[in-house]
Amino acid sequence: MLINDLPIIIVSALFLFSSISVLFIKEYSKAFYLSLSANVIGIIVLAAFWVKGFVGYTIFSCTLYIDNIGYLFSMIVLIGTIVVIIGGKSHVENWTTRSSMLSLLLLTGLGLIYMAFAYNILIILGAWGISSAASYAITMLRKDYKSVDAGIKYLVMGLISSSFMILGFALYFLSVNTFSLNYETIEYPYLFMLGLAMLSVAFFFKLGAFPFQGWLPDVYINADRISVSFISSVGKLLGIVPLLRIISLGDPTQNILNFFVVLFSIMSVLSMIVGNIIAFSRKDLPSILAFSSITQMGFILIGFVALKINVQIAEAGLVTQSLAYVIAQAGLFNFVNYIEKVSGTARFEGLRGLAKYDKGLATSASILVLSLLGIPPILGFWGKLFLFESVYLYPWLIIIAVLSSAISAGYYIPIIREMFREGEMNFIETEERDSVIFSAILSIGIGIISPLILVVV
Numbered sequence: 001m002l003i004n005d006l007p008i009i010i011v012s013a014l015f016l017f018s019s020i021s022v023l024f025i026k027e028y029s030k031a032f033y034l035s036l037s038a039n040v041i042g043i044i045v046l047a048a049f050w051v052k053g054f055v056g057y058t059i060f061s062c063t064l065y066i067d068n069i070g071y072l073f074s075m076i077v078l079i080g081t082i083v084v085i086i087g088g089k090s091h092v093e094n095w096t097t098r099s100s101m102l103s104l105l106l107l108t109g110l111g112l113i114y115m116a117f118a119y120n121i122l123i124i125l126g127a128w129g130i131s132s133a134a135s136y137a138i139t140m141l142r143k144d145y146k147s148v149d150a151g152i153k154y155l156v157m158g159l160i161s162s163s164f165m166i167l168g169f170a171l172y173f174l175s176v177n178t179f180s181l182n183y184e185t186i187e188y189p190y191l192f193m194l195g196l197a198m199l200s201v202a203f204f205f206k207l208g209a210f211p212f213q214g215w216l217p218d219v220y221i222n223a224d225r226i227s228v229s230f231i232s233s234v235g236k237l238l239g240i241v242p243l244l245r246i247i248s249l250g251d252p253t254q255n256i257l258n259f260f261v262v263l264f265s266i267m268s269v270l271s272m273i274v275g276n277i278i279a280f281s282r283k284d285l286p287s288i289l290a291f292s293s294i295t296q297m298g299f300i301l302i303g304f305v306a307l308k309i310n311v312q313i314a315e316a317g318l319v320t321q322s323l324a325y326v327i328a329q330a331g332l333f334n335f336v337n338y339i340e341k342v343s344g345t346a347r348f349e350g351l352r353g354l355a356k357y358d359k360g361l362a363t364s365a366s367i368l369v370l371s372l373l374g375i376p377p378i379l380g381f382w383g384k385l386f387l388f389e390s391v392y393l394y395p396w397l398i399i400i401a402v403l404s405s406a407i408s409a410g411y412y413i414p415i416i417r418e419m420f421r422e423g424e425m426n427f428i429e430t431e432e433r434d435s436v437i438f439s440a441i442l443s444i445g446i447g448i449i450s451p452l453i454l455v456v457v
Helices: 002-021 028-051 068-087 098-116 121-140 145-176 189-207 216-222 225-231 234-248 254-280 285-305 311-343 359-373 379-390 395-407 409-419 431-456
Strands: 057-059 064-066
Touching: 002 028, 002 057, 002 064, 002 098, 028 068, 028 098, 064 068, 068 098, 068 225, 068 234, 068 311, 068 431, 098 121, 098 234, 121 145, 121 225, 121 234, 145 189, 145 216, 189 234, 189 254, 189 285, 216 225, 216 285, 225 234, 225 311, 234 285, 234 311, 254 285, 254 395, 254 409, 285 311, 285 379, 285 395, 285 409, 311 359, 311 379, 311 431, 359 379, 359 409, 359 431, 379 395, 379 431, 395 409
Parallel strands: none
Antiparallel strands: 057 064
């Protein structure tokens, strides 16, 4: 029935129309509000169809599966994009590529929405091509030397990850003899495990999980802050969403389940340890956010360990932690952009005096940092709680994760401390400031209702 296709048809038409229109609208403010409105309307449309019960069926010749997880991750994409667009309003206004920036943000979001509902590997390949290409271009759009240099490194690593993904899907098809992600029988289990390992490597590159984080410091530290605000938040969903669809929809054997547990446990622990060690040595905010994101991806990978063991709580953890990370990371890189404009540096000394002259911004940035740390009742606390609960069968992993979270206070808390130290700083009313406050409100507001996610997943 055509009515069942409407959630995807409406969102696709909305984003395609908007992504093309902004390229031809000469007045920047109109293009900005069109892009912002497209994301807001997209959330409303998806939420409306979700509430109306358009769930649990396939469309487009069984290539898309409309389910709760698809709706939730699609809305996470749009929420993160809204934070980035708000924060970048005045920052990108003078760019010659400002229309391209808005268009590419919308196209990346559309590709991720298709991946969130993917039921066929061809959908993931097509959507990956759109979103990945757009994300590489976003990194370089400012066209200064550092951004282009970082973008080229990101592109090269992206091409390597795409090669692993294509090889992984080829092995996947050979082992299950179907393009569908809902496999029931695996004819060649060892071939399937090799294919899954290849796919995991591809998506670990996008996540920036250890040891595939080589591109991450260059991009996070050298690229334009608004571009990084998007790449470091919504861009990470390019690794989370397709990996989630591949693992969650199939019916693997026990041997393959054990392989899942071993693979993701090792990657999770290594990412948490390495991320913490490197972040501790940094004294500037972009570097801390870059290397701490490796640790954050370690927490995310805990959900994949339990995905076929404790399904509901694992999925709730992945959804909640992904949303917490996207909001906090996007907001904090907008905060970095603001601090650099006001104080001239994003090192610790550039944060001093902020609380004295702008308590609202200092409080909001502190909330986002505490969300990454996992302090209740902020959103990040519930994400970690669900993830830790999902692996109760592996208490050793919970212990490592809790210790890792506690250790991360060693580099998160100094950020807050420096903002509340004495210093001189000017007050400037900018969109970056507004986006940080908006992100903090979201983190608190959604954090209060986060336990309900267990009900809806």
